[in-house]
Amino acid sequence: MNAYRGNGFLKTVDWALVVTYLLLVLIGWVNIYASIHSSEPASVFDFSCRSGKQFVWIVSALGIAGVILFIINPRAWESMSVLFYAATILLLVAVIFFGVEVKGSRSWFEFGPVRFQPAEISKISTSLLLATVMSQIGYRLNNPRNFIATALIILLPMLIIIAQSETGSALVYVGFVFMLYREGLSGWLLFMIGMAILLFILTLTVSPFASMLVLAGVVTLCSALESGKLKRWSLAVLPVITFLAFLPSIIKWASGMMEEPGGFIGRLRPMYFFAAAAVTGVLFYAYRAYRERSLFKLGAIASFIAGILFVMSVDFLFHDVLQDHQRKRIEVLLGLKDDPSGVGYNVNQSMIAIGSGGLAGKGFLHGTQTTYGFVPEQSTDFIFCTIGEEWGFIGAASVILLYVFLIWRILRDAEKSREAFTRIYGYCVACCIFMHLFINIGMTMGLVPVIGIPLPLLSYGGSSLWTFTAMIFIFIALVSNEKRYL
């Protein structure tokens, strides 16, 4: 099988990926320099500054890339993945006990001047193990045993990282659902995750009542679409839901009309009506499901009940599971609360920095917001501000497109590959980059709560740069190897 096909090494490497990678790293380095630049300029190679240090990181990252491309046999990744995964899990647990505390979470090891975060490596090892397990002959995602094994591989590091109070890094693992979807995961699961997020936001911003109404509407609509009874749905269910939606204001109005306060109408709660409607609806659907032997309807009922429970427990989730600072960030994002200790300050400053860039930007080193220290963490998590301010819409959009190209190219190579291992691993890499990209840039523009994860390849910091370098070059090596020998 491993017949040499005569393709030279240089011919088989996907140079487009390598060039994109180099471009992004370079853009990062230049902007780190710009972000720490003040009225007294230092050299870009000044090793006491972050730009100088980043240069060291970049050089060492290129060294890592070289080792991965030229020295390590790409076949080894598959065989080593179990060991590698186990070792990372050990490190993840160990860091809770032996790590240093940075900003309230224990997730860093410190060796003299060098710090590194096992959570970063675990992205690689989880991807590798997923690719190994899922590419086994006979593996089927829809087989419950296989599915549970896959879920465990993803959830284990995720939970440990949450235990380190690094919920932001854990969120990246959610991205693996896209890979699972590609590999045959039911689209319904993806849909349900989306619904859960929607319900969470609705419950907190509008009311649990509104959230439950939307849930009822969506579940019945899906069921109607499935059985092709859209017309009947819009005649029977839609009016009821519309009526219920206006019920709170109707009750308010009616009790305002009454003479004595606290009368019969004043004591009515919209929830009672909803409960009555819901019980009737569920019973009706259950009867129909029984009559039609429709698994779909049963599933719909189950998800409706689960959804109601979810909405009711959101309050608990929000107030008891999330940590204070995370809750505050979500509250600020959803506009529930003004920011007492300046959580919104960062986002506001970051949006001003980006917004002030305009179409063409203020020019390299001419940003005012970023260079005068208004934006916090501007060389790490908020590096995108510097790009937005100094390079404007043209520059910032180009950077986003560059990432899109990178992800697209990885997906393309993954799809072209004849080996399941390479394909799955490629999807994992793409998912990780995508999650980082969307969360980080979304955060600087106020689309996503402030979650401290870096922008891949651009943000200052060795841990993250090394990880993404290794991730991407392992993939490049796999693809190249396949072209040469298969």
Next chain:
Amino acid sequence: MTLNRKNKILAGLATAALILIGRLFVIQIVDDSYKIDASNNSMVYSTIYPTRGIIYDRNGKILVGNKVAYDILVTPKEVSKFDTLALGKALGVTPEFIRDKMAEYYRNRRKIGYQSVVMLKQLPPETYMRFAELAYKFPGFRGQPRSIRQYPYNAGGNLLGYVSEVNSRYIESHHGEYKAGDYAGMTGIEATCEKYLKGEKGYKIYLRDSRNRIESSYRDGEMDKEAIPGKDIVATIDAELQHYGQELMQNKVGSLVAIEPSTGEILALISSPGIDVDVLADIGSHYNSILSDPLKPMFNRAVQASYPPGSVFKLVNALIGLQEGVLTPQTEYPCHMGYRYGNRKMACHDHRSPIDMEESIMMSCNAYYCYVLRSVLENPEYGSVPLALAKWDEYAASFGFGHKLGSDFPSELGGDIPTPELYDRMYGEGRWKATNIISLSIGQGEIGCTPLHLANLCAIMANRGFYYTPHIIKSSGDVKIDPKYTERRYTMVDTSYFPAVVEGMYRAVNGGFNSGATATVAAVEGLDICGKTGTAQNPHGDDNSVFICFAPKDNPEIAVAAYIEHGSFGARWAAPIASLLTEKYLTGGIKDSRKPLEKRMMEGVLLDKVNDK
């Protein structure tokens, strides 16, 4: 292109990219409100500090209020050449001070950038006015008002605690809540009620033009935030009583604690020597001298010092004996100047013999309690002395001893009651008997408690068998105290045994001269004070003088514990001081016949007896 999963994912990727780029388009091109244009404009944040909540006493008098002071801020980047001499004169500092500061800012210019730094803190309004008139001459310098603490009463220094600027450790341990330059309560009520008192900071955002002049309010103040003042707190303290107690305790080392038995509210809590409120207002400049004071004025003895309770503890032993059935009020024991066991003797003073239980409290007989403790510990029901001691420990704990009472006071001390394991370690397992630990009978030995514990014991006696956890904050407005402060806590001794012991306390004070009563000096006609003296050994010198009392006997309104280090007999210092405090609280004044006693107590100096080396 087919709609397979790969393409669906690509479509998703494209959508996400469109969302990001669309948002980018909106904030960079469409929406003008995020634009601070290329002429180098930027924003200035001006913090609005909230006023701190006021602390009232139980009668609505202000214990801690606020007054305005000014910080002088400098934005080094905006400073042009100026007359150092004139500025120094206006601000009341030397020109060198200003030059040094400016040099320091120049050294740190990279770090400071366009930010403002605080040069001087808490200038009084008069000084600030002088500066404000001339401020136009000094671009880059401005004043920022903030409120600082003011103390109308000289009452409760230690209790109130102080407010000071947060340091980096404090900021780190309260992550996210504080920034450099913020103030926070560090001790006492200021610390416990920090979350109510602090309020919320606000800010105003201004735009600065290219010549660094503040031009306008950013987005018409839409993003500004008002400061929210801190919530007011009502303390259970009686300011007058606290002040009077401090006067009584001046020049003595020890504590005086008064509790309202029917609620557990602390009426006065004095630790002497304490901190004057004048010092509190300006804690920064006194901090080092306070720390180096050998008498440790910061140390709140009332809740943090562990003392032997002395004979006051006989009350507890009597009650345990009664509950265990090894003692009745009629039980009589002999005492001939002490109690002999083996070849040793616990000494006692001269009084008539034999005596019953009430008389034993009235005269504070040591021998009587040796008999009582022995019969408790050697009670055959428990089989062995260690098991009986374990039971005794449970009783003592139910009176609040040996653990933190759970008051709302920070850094309360739990005190000690000896466990059987402790003696096993000291003597070896099975190698100790009741006689080895006989000093527990008179509240000596391996037992330690705070004056707050003693005041709580007194409240238990006043209530005939229960207490409320002592506390210093009352519910008011938005401030709700923990429901645990309104729960009755019963001791393990049945309430029916208390009246006889209380009767003993009554006779100790009101027995009349020559009756052998130990605390007749505390008697005030018409007030029905009940009390118990104690004289606790102090290894560093003279005995400590201890006294607890409550009054009136029926429906008591106040329970007091006085603990005076090196005050010798309980009746010498502690009993007069506690009774004066009681009298003052119940009648609002001191009877003429007791004025000389009051004068003697206030003028008494015991500091030279202290030898804590």
